[in-house]
Amino acid sequence: MDLADLGAAVLADAYARGELSPVDVAEAVSRRIDDEEPRLNAFWSRDDPEDVHRAAHASAERWAGGRPLSVLDGMPVTLKENIARAGIPMPAGCAGVTPVVPAQDAPVTRRVLGAGMLVIGSTVMPDWGMLSSGHSSLHGQTFSPLDPSWSTGGSSSGAGAAAAAGYGPLHVGTDIGGSIRLPGTWLGLATLKPSAGRIPLQAPYLGRVAGPMARSAADCALLMRVLAGPDPVDWTSLPAQEIDWGTDALDPVGLRVGLWTSPGYGMPPEPETVAAVRRVADAIADAGAQVVEVGPWLEQEQLDGVDRFWRARSLADLARLSPDAQARVLPYVAEWARGAEGLSGTDVMDGYAAFAQVQARTVEAWARAGDPDLLLSPVAPCAAPPAQLPMPYPDEGRGMWHINFTMPWNMTGQPAGTVAAGAMPDGRPVGVQVVGRPFDDAGVLRTMAWWERARAA
Incomplete structure (x- = not known):
């Protein structure tokens, strides 16, 4: 297998054993990018390969001397363009703005550099992050490595394309309503929208998180070891906490698992999407979990x-x-x-009040379901829409109707991950969303890893 296709967990073990060098991995990733980037368009700013090569040599020396900075020392990683990197312009995917040029790194950037990781570049996003696709007035279109006729999802479109294409094993996206998880389901990835405050942000606001995007739950968990933890720049960050990020130990026996397939608002899910999620629910029930159906609780x-x-x-x-x-x-x-022109101040504030309504109703619904350990649902109502569409349902005011399964968890702050669950007859991936209790990020990742093993068995 090409080194660019190896996961972070495999590479970290090989680095520790002296069986692989970060230099060889960096060179393999660089070749992959050279081959694929002209057609994929995942990067806003690609770091100079010579600089990456030098950083890889420094990492190799640390591993050889038994002094790695972290378990992910020498691991390639990309960062979404709205994660500040000192001196790298941040245009938010929009050709109309004058890009902000940050003077300092965001907490995420500081952490990956402090861990000795190899930052390969900054990945693209659509205008202001407000599309679930790879369309951008500044960058043009980003294409799916799986099939250029399928949407990448968004707004972490470049990060998703980079992860699926093998631009290294680890990628960081951001999410306010599904922007990590939608590329996750449509590109067959493992992703995590972590608990609100788990990963510190440079500019926190309601619903926004940064999180890992990779090809396995174990790799997402490895990146969480580096990214999680408080930072004074983020006044919403959670206190320091010892968390076991291991993904091997999940015993489904006795778990209470909610199953939510009827959202009650937005677009109803396609039958194949529901069937894929039900296969996961059936598997965890067969392994000893108690699965309970959860009905709709939100309205249009x-x-x-x-x-x-x-x-x-x-x-x-x-x-x-x-x-x-x-x-x-x-x-x-x-x-x-x-479409907001002509709204009164009352109209706008009533819109803002909807966030609190989503929070309150979702927390109440979780309690009515018996405080489940986990909840399973579709990630989106559909598999990847056609690549030319800016949104899955762009017409008749339905632009946001596909975030009905993802958005509530941004409002409650609960962790929610995605992992591949099946495929449509034409091969488009279908993911399952795994939602955890408040702050149980590790439990979400262990469930995702359990399903990956069950699916492969």
Whole structure:
């Protein structure tokens, strides 16, 4: 197997045994990027391969001397373009803005560099992160390595494409309503939207998290060892906590598992999507878990309120631009944002109040379900939509109707991961969303890893 296709857990063990060198891995990843990037378009800023090569040599020397900075020393990683890296412009995927050039690294960047990881580059995103696809007015289109006619998902589109293409084993995306998990399900990846505050952010706000995107739950868990923990720059970050990030030990016997397949708002899931999730539920039930059906608890008015507030926020971003700059914003995003024109202050605040309604109703529904250890659901109502679409359901005001399964957990802050569960008849991957109790990120990852083993058996 090409070294670019090896997972982080395999590479870390090989580094420790002296069987592989970070230099060889960096060279393999660089070759893969050279081969694939012209057609995929996953990078906003690719680091100089010579700089990466030098960093890999330094890592190899540390491993040889028994002084690695972490278990992930010498591991290639990419960061989404909205994760600050000192001196690297942050255009938020938009051709209309003047990019911010950060003077300092974000906490995520500091942590991966402090762990000796090899930052390969910054990955692309759509305009202001407000699309679930690979479309950007600045970057053009990012394509799926699985099939260029399938959407990558978004807004962590470049990170997802890089993970699926083998641009190293580890990637960091961000998520406010599904932006890590949607590329996860449509590209067949393992991903984690961690608990709110688990990974510190440079600019925290309601619902926003950064999290790992990889090809296995074990690799996501390894990256969490480096990324998790408080930082004073993020006033929302969780206190320091000793967490066992191992993914080998999950005994389903006695677990209470919720199964949520009828959202009650947004788009109803396609039958094949539900069937894939039910296969996972059946497998964990056969292994000794108690699976209970969970009915709808949210209504369309809550999703419409969230959409309305996000439109107003993006309209404010749009209005700050000159007319010429506004004309450079992706037309779909600009038109969507202008849907907030004419809203009163009361309308906008009622939209913001929908976030609290989602929180309260979701927490209440979790309690009614008997405080399950886990909840399983589709990630999205559909498999990857056609690549040319900016959203799975772009017309008739349904732009956000596909985040009905993912968005609630951004509001409650609960951890939610994705892992491949099956495929459509045409081969498009279908993932399952694994939601955990508050702060049980490790339990979500162990469940994902359990399913990976069960699926392979």
